[in-house]
Amino acid sequence: WYRPMDTHRIALIPGDGIGNEVTPAACAVLDAIGRRHGVRFEYDTYDWSCARYLTEGAMMPADGLERIRHHDAIFLGAVGDPAVADHVSLWGLLIPIRRGFRQYVNLRPIRLFPGVQGPLKSGTVDLVVVRENVEGEYSEIGGRMNRGFPEEMAVQEAVFTRTGVTRVVDYAFTLARTRRGHVTSATKSNGIVHTLPFWDELVAECAPAYPDVTWDQEHIDALCAKLVLDPGRFDVIVASNLFGDILSDLAAAVAGSIGIAPAANLNPEREFPSMFEPVHGSAPDIAGLGAANPVGAIWTAAIMLNHLGYVEAAADVEDAIATIFAKTSLRTRDLGGTAMTDEFVKAFLDVLG
Numbered sequence: 001w002y003r004p005m006d007t008h009r010i011a012l013i014p015g016d017g018i019g020n021e022v023t024p025a026a027c028a029v030l031d032a033i034g035r036r037h038g039v040r041f042e043y044d045t046y047d048w049s050c051a052r053y054l055t056e057g058a059m060m061p062a063d064g065l066e067r068i069r070h071h072d073a074i075f076l077g078a079v080g081d082p083a084v085a086d087h088v089s090l091w092g093l094l095i096p097i098r099r100g101f102r103q104y105v106n107l108r109p110i111r112l113f114p115g116v117q118g119p120l121k122s123g124t125v126d127l128v129v130v131r132e133n134v135e136g137e138y139s140e141i142g143g144r145m146n147r148g149f150p151e152e153m154a155v156q157e158a159v160f161t162r163t164g165v166t167r168v169v170d171y172a173f174t175l176a177r178t179r180r181g182h183v184t185s186a187t188k189s190n191g192i193v194h195t196l197p198f199w200d201e202l203v204a205e206c207a208p209a210y211p212d213v214t215w216d217q218e219h220i221d222a223l224c225a226k227l228v229l230d231p232g233r234f235d236v237i238v239a240s241n242l243f244g245d246i247l248s249d250l251a252a253a254v255a256g257s258i259g260i261a262p263a264a265n266l267n268p269e270r271e272f273p274s275m276f277e278p279v280h281g282s283a284p285d286i287a288g289l290g291a292a293n294p295v296g297a298i299w300t301a302a303i304m305l306n307h308l309g310y311v312e313a314a315a316d317v318e319d320a321i322a323t324i325f326a327k328t329s330l331r332t333r334d335l336g337g338t339a340m341t342d343e344f345v346k347a348f349l350d351v352l353g
């Protein structure tokens with residue numbers, strides 16, 4: 001007797017530092033949950049990283065995107081190295097993948113799990129930041145002028161397009177339907193007088209298509225304050241590239257540790273593979289010690305499961321995270337404990353059977 005299994009091919013990019021420790025942890029959990037739900041994962045591993053850049057002069061081969069475009073998903077551990085400038089890993093790997101595969105949604109779920117001590121005295125945190133991932137403030141348009149003169153100046157243009165804003169706002173409203181049904185739009189249209197009023201107009205144009213979803217907008221400064229003072233009021237926050245970047249780090253800190261936070265770079269139309277990566281970096285200060293918190297990577301794997309259509313399996317993994325934090329005292333050093341990566345993986349395998 002056997003049960004036919006769905007098989008998915010995953011492009012694995014463990015990357016640098018603790019990326020090499022949390023990626024196997026996530027795969028062990030994926031394999032366990034896969035056995036339970038009749039799903040099999042086949043991994044193709046790529047050594048694309050800052051380490052590769054230091055020996056071969058490139059983060060990935062010139063035909064890198066071609067090699068992974070037919071995979072069902074991309075899982076990335078972390079890239080970064082103290083000897084390599086951030087823009088090298090960004091422009092040599094992350095941005096080509098995000099833009100090449102039209103991953104215009106950056107999804108950052110944030111939860112304060114019971115049993116985890118966050119920096120706030122009280123309050124629930126269970127929200128998702130939907131960040132626009134390919135346009136906005138992070139454009140290459142602009143330049144430096146009059147270098148060395150008193151008139152020296154720098155100009156950087158933000159680019160917001162109707163198509164680019166509408167599709168990410170639609171994604172946020174659709175996501176809110178599967179959650180508590182509320183969207184908050186991050187803006188600053190009182191100070192940024194061209195792009196953000198346009199953003200506001202497009203949000204207002206999209207909203208009526210989702211009569212079951214309530215929405216409001218907040219200026220980014222007030223939104224940051226409310227995220228700290230009363231995070232429980234937020235469900236889905238939709239934000240431009242820059243605002244979303246800032247908000248997701250702030251919200252992750254409010255939820256206790258960057259070691260827990262997951263992220264996904266999504267191509268919602270599924271024309272290309274989406275990329276799943278924990279929020280944390282390569283953490284060179286603890287790399288090689290076996291002490292990395294694997295929860296960010298494991299939760300990221302759950303989001304990948306969800307994207308591949310295994311909604312129940314994804315919920316099982318997220319529940320397992322909650323169970324481990326609630327029922328055990330296992331905490332890695334980022335959460336003030338001494339637990340090792342392996343102990344966490346073992347706890348997951350125990351909970352998931």
Ligand code: ATP
Nearest residue numbers: 079080081259280281282283284285286292293334
């Ligand atoms: P990179 O240049 O790759 O972004 P970084 O050091 O700038 O690396 P992170 O890797 O995110 O940024 O690390 C920030 C801090 O958080 C470090 O002290 C690191 O040890 C800690 N940290 C990050 N992720 C984890 C994790 N998964 N488990 C434990 N500690 C972590």
Ligand code: MG
Nearest residue numbers: 080086281282
């Ligand atoms: Mg960093």
